[in-house]
Amino acid sequence: MLLGRVAGTVVASRKEPLMEGLALLLVRQLDVDDTETGSYVVAVDSVGAGVGEVVLYASGSSARQTANTRDRPVDAVIMAIVDTWEVGGETVYEK
């Protein structure tokens, strides 16, 4: 999984039927020191994340292992909202 910050939303009305009802969020990837890496992903939200929140997301087939992404053409899912992380005993981020 990778750390990311929800940066925005994507709206798509014409889509695969299996994509109906899924919230699509733009997530900027974060480095371990809480800086943006420049990479992003559009992920399905499975935990009610909002813009600005720090999240964990999973990619690939693992992204289809949640109740609302199973068997859908989805390769990234937000499956946790991060409260805090620490590196070497120091808190890097706290919600």
Next chain:
Amino acid sequence: MLLGRVAGTVVASRKEPLMEGLALLLVRQLDVDDTETGSYVVAVDSVGAGVGEVVLYASGSSARQTANTRDRPVDAVIMAIVDTWEVGGETVYEK
């Protein structure tokens, strides 16, 4: 998933039987600010996307989770046409 712009088409007459009947589109990857990243993918179209349109595509095994890509040797699929996306409350792209 990633954002991309359909740049063109690929024609291949000699192919795996399982590839018959699939539309192959060249998609240039877009960054969150709607600039091209320099990366591309050849994706199967599952939503009737046209050249110039902004789309969402899924990669890997997730690309086989649509009606017309299931069980086929396909690792990228366009499964939505993007209407709009916004970052930090500002619209970056609108169809």
Next chain:
Amino acid sequence: MLLGRVAGTVVASRKEPLMEGLALLLVRQLDVDDTETGSYVVAVDSVGAGVGEVVLYASGSSARQTANTRDRPVDAVIMAIVDTWEVGGETVYEK
């Protein structure tokens, strides 16, 4: 999928039994303007591609979705020989 040009062949006599009888081709990845990117892959040929030909290849689990790669330890397959591709209405490559 990605575009590539078949650059050569790989011979391996000592191998997993499941690899018997598969043709292994060296494929250089092509960019959308038909230049080489510097990346390559060794792919199983499922369409009778020859050195110098431009092909489409699929990676990951999708590479196991052809008759001769199913259930084999293969992560890249050539599943089409490209006739032509165009970008923005102009032909970039023609066989």
Next chain:
Amino acid sequence: MLLGRVAGTVVASRKEPLMEGLALLLVRQLDVDDTETGSYVVAVDSVGAGVGEVVLYASGSSARQTANTRDRPVDAVIMAIVDTWEVGGETVYEK
């Protein structure tokens, strides 16, 4: 698999139900000469690794092949703690 050093921990209270009870560790990727590459991953711990330890981690669907990650939205797992590795007959790292 890749070599990594456990750098810290991630805490997330709001998450997919399937993520309950999993320890999330921040792992910095190591190069073969035991230097950090700059990349990282958040991996589920399946072997009781602690901060500072050198580990092996697997990514993608392979990360779901342990007792505590099966069928969960997890794309990286620590499945071994490294005792030692050597390159060209010389020990690079020893626990």
Next chain:
Amino acid sequence: MLLGRVAGTVVASRKEPLMEGLALLLVRQLDVDDTETGSYVVAVDSVGAGVGEVVLYASGSSARQTANTRDRPVDAVIMAIVDTWEVGGETVYEK
């Protein structure tokens, strides 16, 4: 698949039970001209490869398609020892 040269070995005594009995080799990735790329992977050996040998390895779920890696948390496997490869009719490497 990619070409690599076996550079060394990894020893891990504390590990997932499913990792018991697998030989872990450090493999440096090779370019098509037989130079090292700087990337590496720790792969399970399924063909009895030794340090210094040039091998083919598969990644991702395809790495679980051999008798000794099936259903294990393994994302890279050596499944062939390379005898020779050629590019443009010239032999680049010969065992």
